[in-house]
Amino acid sequence: MTEKSVEAKGICKSYKSFFGTAARVLENISLDIETGEIFGLLGPNGSGKTTLISIFSTLIYPERGSLFILGMDARRDKGEIRKAVNISTAKPNFPWSLTVKENLRHYGMLYGLYGSALSRTVEDQIDAFELGEFRDMKFENLSTGLKQRLSLAKAMLNSPRLLFLDEPTTGLDPDMSIRTRMLIKRIHQEQNISVVLSTHDMPEAEMLCDRIAFLRKGQIVAMDTPRNLKKHLGLGERVVVSYEGLADIAALESLPGILGIKAKMGRVEIVMDRSADSLDRIIKLFCDARILDIVIKEPDLEDVFLELAR
Amino acid sequence: MSWQGELNKYLASAYKNWIISRRNIFTVFELFFWPMISLLSIGLLTRFLKVEGSMVSFLLVGAIALTILQVAQIDVAYVLLFDMWSKSIKNTFIAPVHSYHLIFGASLFGILRGSVVFFILAIVSRYLFGFNFQEGGLLPVLIFLAGVFAMAVVIGITVCISILTFGQKADVAAWSLSGLILLVSGIYYPVEVLPPVLQVLARALPLTYFLEYYRSIFIPGPHHLAMGAFLAAFYLGLGLILLDHAIERARKTGILLRLSE
């Protein structure tokens, strides 16, 4: 029998202020995550991603619900769970005046590493995350991308079987985002670990995750493989063409990868998979018209959520 | 886990505090400047008031005790304060560590710094004010230091508990605690001069007993060292239990996440 990485049933969470007022942040979350999966939590800001990841990693506790992490009861076996998981938090922060290497040593010590094994693990992570050049740089002087890499390196110190990544690419420039995604893919393949990551970036979730749960206002509104979700929800890029004159809108339907078309006078909105592959063919259909404007938009999560909420 | 691994969990916070304090310019102030100011001002005051021999010792013991208490307590509190200021508290509490791991390492470093300050102050007060701290031999000095450091750790733990319970701003309230201790535990006067209510409070503080014990070497008088030792052990145990509770509670209320925002 293979144990699941995460087995959650009916998780609820509200944050209580000191004066007792409570705001419900997670509502009845149930999900199973298989061993070896990269599982994505996708949702806009404030939807509860960080809260859910914090609960799964036993950093904070749910109010209600049952939770098993790597087959261990999150209520009873917290200590054992903490040895076997790790987290890279959103907006990673570490003691400012410690260097990359000192930070890794410090957290390695907290995980009970010592002697040559500690030094070796620290060096391995410095190599794996290409931090060698910056090993003696203080945390406060690192760029956002390097902070993110240090955070990933720290999360690998205890060779976790389950890794939590809270918005690992938010705030990075596109180039760094891509590199970070590749790193995550590589860790996942080489170390054969399960990963739960949160993001509000659709393409990122699609590229990395085996399955995705959409979170909205603390509830899971959809959960499936990226492919099925796209198919069922009509998620795709939006190509919006504004034009004057005549265009063969009907012919658009026959192009590959089209998920939906909305046409108005002088404006057509095409929802499609991989616009780059058929952009030239779309434009050809407008050869008798004057194109005023073309906008290509990534799928807008808010739109999707509104769609899902109906 | 092997004992070396377990030991490193205890030492992790000492390692962190050591590096941070090595790179922090305020360390110089904490270790030399402020301690010297308080020693010199009290020492000079005794000259101005023409205080005679054993009374000088009485006051200097108080000044030295207060100074090393403050140095050591802040080191214990730093274990959480540094995490809070750098917003890295999540990374500490995701690791498989308990309150006693964190407090031990921080206390170890605090005791080290406190001992350095004691040594400096003891030497200076010997040359400037003729105070011989070793008059009763080395053992009383060590017992006295142990008592002061125990009190410092208890205050440090209290600061940590207030932060975890009431949030960031609570550290201010907790600092006031050392002011209260200054008032009631008889740093600059015997507790007998206090109003009765405060005397009860004084008798509940281990520091009061350790001060009386150490001073009895310079000015013979009664002391109850055993009571002081008992209270110190009691508060340390209680403090660690309450700190673990505060951590668990912070995980339930979610304040642990708030502290890293």
Ligand SMILES: Nc1ncnc2c1ncn2[C@@H]1O[C@H](COP(=O)(O)OP(=O)(O)O)[C@@H](O)[C@H]1O
């Ligand atoms: N520690 C906390 N105390 C009180 N409220 C919080 C805390 N953390 C988050 N919240 C609130 O809970 C909701 C969900 O937040 P969060 O889990 O951080 O969402 P996300 O990570 O998806 O942006 C938000 O409305 C946020 O304001």
Ligand SMILES: [Mg+2]
């Ligand atoms: Mg978040």
